[in-house]
Amino acid sequence: MDRHQRIVAQVASKVKDYFIRKEPFRISHGSTNSTRPNLKKRVVDISGLRNVIQIDKKTRTALVEPNVPMDRLVEATLPHGLVPPVVMEFPGITVGGGYAGTAGESSSFKFGFFDRTINEVEMVMADGEIVKASEKENADLFRGAAGAVGTLGVTTLVNLRLIEAKKYVKTTYYPTRSIAQAVKEVREHTEGKQGEKNDYVDGILFSKDHGAIVTGEMTDYLPPNIKPQTFSHALDPWFYLHVEEATRASDEPVVEYIPLAEYMFRYDRGGFWVGRSAFTYMKFPFNKFTRWFLDDFLHTRMLYRALHASGIATRYIVQDMALPYPNAEKFISYTDKEFDIWPIWLCPLKQSEQPTMHPHTKGELKDTQMLNIGLWGFGPQEPQQYLSKNRALEKTLGEMGGMKWLYAHTYYSKDEFWSQFDCQWHEGLRTKYNAGGLPDVHDKVHVDIQKYTDMAQKDWGMRLKNIWPLGGLWGIHKSIQSKDYMIHRNSTWKWKRLGASRRWWWWW
C-alpha cells in the first residue's frame, strides 16, 4: 500500500500542476482498447498502478490498481476460488479503463456494466485532490465518473466485488436461422428461470440466416469421458469459427464444457473476428495452418497495437451500439444493407440507472435491458464516404432509440451528442468537482475526420502508411516491437499450460 500511496501522490502532484497551468491532459497506461487516433501530447502516466493489492476471501472483494488488465486480475482471484462478476472478453482491458469507459460482457445481462460490480473507487480529481467515491460517499461522483472517459478525474484504486468461481462453464450453442429468432431467443435466455440459471448469455450472427445464442452456466462437474474445450492454444480453434461449425448443419443445441478462464477470454484469439480482416488486408490465405503459424500476432493486444500503428483504424468500423430490443432486428437489417459486415455480436445488457453516461433507452422504449450489437469490419476507404456512412449509421441508430459505446469513433456535433445524455447533470458534476479544465466527454470522443485527413496528407509517414501494404507491415513491426506476444505466451490462466496435478493444486 505504501508504494501505491507514493505513486498516487506523484499522479496527484502532476495533475495539480496541469490544473494550475489550466492545461488539459490525457491519461496513459501503456495500452488502449479505444480506436480513436491518439493525438494529444500532455500525458499523466499511471502505468505504475498495476498491482492487485489484496484479495479478501471473507468479504469476497479485491483491491485493485487501475492498470491491472483482466487476465492478471483473473489470475489473482482464481487461486482463491473467486472471480469478478463481469470480466471483459479482451484480456488487456484494464480495471481503470473498464470503469472510466463503457465495459460489459456476457454476464452483464445479470450484473450490468463493469462499474456496477465495484464497491468503491479512489480518484485523483482534476485539481489534484484525492477522494473516495462509493454508493455511500460522493455517490454522485461514483455514478457520474463511470463511462465518463476520465473527464472527472483519474481512477487510482478500485474495490471490486467477487463471486464464487467454478471450474468450468457448461456452454450451450443454440442455432438460430433468422435475425428475428436470434433477437427473440437471446432475450428469452436472460429472463425468468432460464435467466436465473444462466451465468452468461451472448450471441453471434454469422449471416442473416445463421446464428447462435451462447449460454453458459458455471459448474464444477465435468461429465465422464468429456474433454474440456479450450481456445487459448495456437492449435485450438478460434471461438467464433468453432461455434459457426458446431451450429451450421443441425438445429439441435450443442453442449460443451469450457474451463472458466478459457471461457472468459474465448474471443481473445482473433479479437472476436476482427483478426480475419488482417488476412484480408494482407491478401493472405486464411486457414488453420496460417492461423496457427501467425498465432502470436492474432491475440487482441497484438491486433490493437497493429491496428493503431497501421493507421487502418481510421478506415475500419469498430462500433458497439446498444439498442432497445424492439428495434434490434430492424437495425441489423439496416447494417446488412448498408455495410454488409458479418459476423455481428449480440450481447444483452442490464441498463444502469439514469442519469448515466452509458448507453440507455428513453421514453416509450425505456426498458431494464437492451441489446448490444457489435459491428466490426472495413468501411469505405475514401474519407468523405467513410464519414458519410458513419454519420448515417449514427442517425439511424438514434432514430431507433439506440446509443453508441464511447470507446470508438463518434462524429456527432456537440449538440447532437449531448441530446443523448443529461448534460446539465454531467456539467454540474464537473463544476462541483473542479473538472471544468479537463476536456469534456464530447471533446474526448469526437473524431474530426477532416482534420485527421488534412494532417495525414501533410505527414509523409501517414501518407506512406496509406500505401498497401506499408501500413500493415508497419503495424506488424510495431506490435512485434511491443513484445506483447510474451504476455499471452506467459499467461497462467491457460488450461493447457498446467499439468493435471498442478491444475488441482491451483484451485485450492
Ligand SMILES: Cc1cc2nc3c(=O)[nH]c(=O)nc-3n(C[C@H](O)[C@H](O)[C@H](O)COP(=O)(O)OP(=O)(O)OC[C@H]3O[C@@H](n4cnc5c(N)ncnc54)[C@H](O)[C@@H]3O)c2cc1C
Ligand atoms: C473493438 C473493441 C471491442 C470491445 N469489446 C468489448 C467487450 O467485448 N467487452 C467489453 O466490456 N468492452 C469492450 N470494449 C470496450 C472497452 O471495455 C472500453 O473501451 C474500455 O474503456 C477499454 O479499457 P482500456 O483499459 O483499454 O482503456 P483505454 O482505452 O485506455 O481508456 C478508455 C478511456 O478511459 C480513460 N481511462 C483509462 N484509465 C483511466 C483511469 N485510470 N482513470 C480515468 N480514466 C481512465 C481513458 O482516458 C479513455 O478515455 C471494446 C472496445 C473495443 C475498441
